[in-house]
Amino acid sequence: MFEQLLTTALHEIEASRPVLLVSVARATGSTPRKEGAMMLAGTQRLLCGTIGGGLLEHRCLSLAAVQPAHGHLEHFELDNRKAGSLGMVCGGSTEVLFTPLTDFAPLRAALTALQNRSPAWLCLPLDGSAPHIAQDSTLPPRPTVLSLHGKDSLCVPLTDAGRVFVIGGGHVSHELCALLHRLDFRHIVIDDRVDFCSPTRFPHAEHTLTVPLNELAETLNGTLYPTEADAFCIMTRGHEGDADAVRYALSTSASYIGLMGSRRKRETLFYTLAxxxxxxxxxxxxxxxxxxxxxxxxxxxxxxxxxxxxxxxRAAR
Known part of the structure; x- marks a missing residue:
């Protein structure tokens, strides 16, 4: 999501077209999207992203078209029983931040941080002034309004610390990784077959590693070592590969270890582990x-x- 937003915004600025980043800064009760949801608005239309669709998004796009250079925070009631409501029946309320984008520098810095997978936060002052990038590891892992440099700002992490280690590069993995990319999951694919594990087959993976599955420890016990923030999806082509991957996953603190296989395959593996x-x-x-x-x-x-x-x-984590 962020990469598309940033590249689209840079393209619009280069073309000298007004562009607004529209973000959910605060959300209370039942709302279409929570804090950190974003869309990019031009003077004529939605460019990319969404803050939930429906009447709320329509009103925000209308405001962006009328005042493309006006940075501000807008409050919306989403309960049709209250005065001034948009007419929605969600029941909550939300504050939407309109941030005009005119400066290349913070957007390019954000894009670089994304591409380098370095921890970074996009910080959007609630007065609608220009965004900046923070690389302070003490900032929270979820979108949050904080006081920074004397201003309340919506701070949105650009990258999720968690990664998905996909062990096995077969048909399901190929379909899964396409979804992981769309869902903003960082992922690493590992297989012992070159034909099933390459950047061509998995173009959005951070790494594609072709190694024997009984050598996962030697391969990953370094900068790639899995942490509690990480997940394993184990779907190799056979029992031995599954067993090697499960043994390694259990030696880590990964908080999700998923294993694909038939009931008999699972029972055999669990017996072996016991x-x-x-x-x-x-x-x-x-x-x-x-x-x-x-x-x-x-x-x-x-x-x-x-x-x-x-x-x-991920939501529970």
Whole structure:
């Protein structure tokens, strides 16, 4: 999302066209989107992103078209029982920030931080003045209004600290990684087959690593070492690869370990782990079958079920 917003904004500025970043700064009660939701508005239309659609988004686009250079914070009631309401029945209220974008520098800095995967926050003063980039690791991991440099600002993290380690580059992984990219999940793909693990096959992966699956520790125990913020999606082509990947995942503090496979395959693996001394508590860390139960059959459907479970995991985290 952020990369598209930033590149589109830079393109509009280069073309000398007015462009506004419209962001949800605060949200109370039931609202279409929460803090940090963004869209980019031109004088004629929505350019990209969304703050939830419907009447709220329509009104904000109208305001942006009329006052493309006016930075300000606007309050909206979304309860049709209250005076001044937009007529929506959500029941909550929201504050939307309008930020005119005219300066290349902060947008390019944000894009560089995104591409380098370095921790950075897009900070938007609530008075509608120019944004700036902060790289202060003490800032919160979720969009939050804070006082910075004497101004209340909406601080939005540009990158999620968590990563998804996709072990196995088969059909489901191929479908899943396309979804992970659309859903702003950083992901790394690992397989022991060159044909199934390459930047061409997985163009949006941070890394595609072709290594024997029994050498995951040697490969990842460094700058790529998984942390509690990370997830594993294990879907190799066979029992041995699954076992190697699960053993490694259990040696890390990853907070999600999903395993794809049949009931018999799972039972065989769990028996092997028990024989090797893995505790019941360790085995309970494994989510299997992977994905939400939606009756998925095809690789694309299974990928949807896994992506949905990862969204749930990320929201809880």
């Amino acid at each position: 024989q090797e001394g893995f505790s019941d508590a360790a085995q309970r860390r494994i989510v299997t079958p992977i994905g939400l139960e939606i009756g998925a059959q095809t690789p694309a459907e299974i990928a949807v079920s896994i992506a949905a479970q990862l969204i749930k995991w």
